[in-house]
Amino acid sequence: MLQLTRDGEYAVRALVYLASQPDGKISLISEISETQEVPKSYLSKIMQHLVRSGLVKSRRGAKGGFVLARPAHQITLRQTIEAMEGPIHLNVCLIKKGECHRDDLCPVHPVWRDAQSKLIEVLDSKTMADLVRDAEKLQRTGNKTEARRVEVK
Amino acid sequence: MLQLTRDGEYAVRALVYLASQPDGKISLISEISETQEVPKSYLSKIMQHLVRSGLVKSRRGAKGGFVLARPAHQITLRQTIEAMEGPIHLNVCLIKKGECHRDDLCPVHPVWRDAQSKLIEVLDSKTMADLVRDAEKLQRTGNKTEARRVEVK
C-alpha cells in the first residue's frame, strides 16, 4: 500500500519530541511514550533502531535515556522515515536499474520516477527543527483544517 | 510501506494494454497475461475488480473478453491505481478528519498533505492515452535511463 507504517510514524513523533527538548536534555522512553502516544515497549524497539541508524544517541543505566545524535536542523523527515522503512521506492522499478526488465520501454516508469522525486523533495525539505518551529506556531493559531470545518446539513 | 502493490502495478499494465488496442477490439485474459507478464489466474481476479470499478467492460462466453469502458484519455493512472488499492492516503491522518486526533496541533500533518497532493497531481495528469503515446515514442527512442548507463570500473 502507498502508506506510511506505524514504525515510520512513531519514529517521526519520537524525533520531533527529542528535537523539542532543551539542549542536552536526556529523555526517557516512558516520557516519549506518554506524550507522543506510542506503546512503550514498541517505542523501545523503534528507539533502538534509530540509535543504530545514527539519528539518536542512547545512554544506559540510571540517568540514562535518549538524545538526538546531531542538531535538529540536520535531521530531515525523509531521513527519519528511511531509518525505519529503508529507502523510499514508490514502485519496484525504482529500487535499482534492472529490477523490472520492462523499464526501458515502459511508459509508466518515468511517471513513477517523477512522482517519487516530488514526494522525496517534500520530505527532504522539512527538518526536525522546522517541525518544532511549526508546532510552536500551531500552539498559537491551530491548524488550517480547523477553519474548513463547515456545518454540513 | 510506501510502495505500490502488485495489484496496482498489474492493473496499470492491463489498462495500458487495453488502451493500446484498436477501437472495439476485444482482448482475452491470456493475451493480456502473456504480453504484460502477469500470472493468468491472478490477472483474472484483477480484471474482475476493474470491471466492477467501471473502468473495463467484459463480455462472457465465446468471443468474449475485455474492452475499456470509456475512452483511454478519460482514464487516469490515479483512477487505475485507486480502483485496486482504494483511495491513496500517505498517512492515516489523511483518511479523514479525526482519524488521528493529534492532527490539529501536529506539525507533520501539513507536510503529508502537501506530499500527497503532489503525488496525486502526478498520477492525475497521466491518462492511458498519454501512456500509449509515450510508449510509441519509447519504441523509437528508448528510455532516457539508457543514456545514463555508463561504464563503472
Added chain:
DNA sequence: AGCATTAAGACTAAATTCATCTTAATTGTC
C-alpha cells in the same frame, strides 16, 4: 550492592500480499 534504565532480540497475532484453483455462469457456433 541495588536500582533504574536501555539493548537485544525472541515471540506472537493479525493483516496484507500475491497468488492458485475450482466451480459456475454465459454466450457464440454448429
Added chain:
DNA sequence: GACAATTAAGATGAATTTAGTCTTAATGCT
C-alpha cells in the same frame, strides 16, 4: 440443443509484513 470457449465469483493458502509484547541481559549511577 450440445458443446466449447470464455469470464465471474470466490474459496483457499503460503509467505511476508505489520504491530506489538515480553523476557533477559547489559550498563551505569548512587
